[in-house]
Amino acid sequence: MIIERTNKEVIIRLPANIDTSYLEEMVDYIRFREITSKSQATQSQVDSLVKEIKKGQWKKNKKKMTW
Numbered sequence: 001m002i003i004e005r006t007n008k009e010v011i012i013r014l015p016a017n018i019d020t021s022y023l024e025e026m027v028d029y030i031r032f033r034e035i036t037s038k039s040q041a042t043q044s045q046v047d048s049l050v051k052e053i054k055k056g057q058w059k060k061n062k063k064k065m066t067w
Helices: 020-036 043-064
Strands: 002-005 010-013
Antiparallel strands (some): 002 010
8 A cells, every 4th residue: 555645635545446435435425524523513412403304204214114
């Protein structure tokens, strides 16, 4: 692995035989960190948003549930 820093970017060179699923997870994590670093949301606000999303998903999908 080679890590190179330029004025505008960081370049990471990896061997071609690297497991791409692991690489995708790593890129997703880096993207997550980049996006959340700009957030000013508190953990309480994030928790509230997650709760609302889950509630909306339940309402949307409960008709699809068969017991």
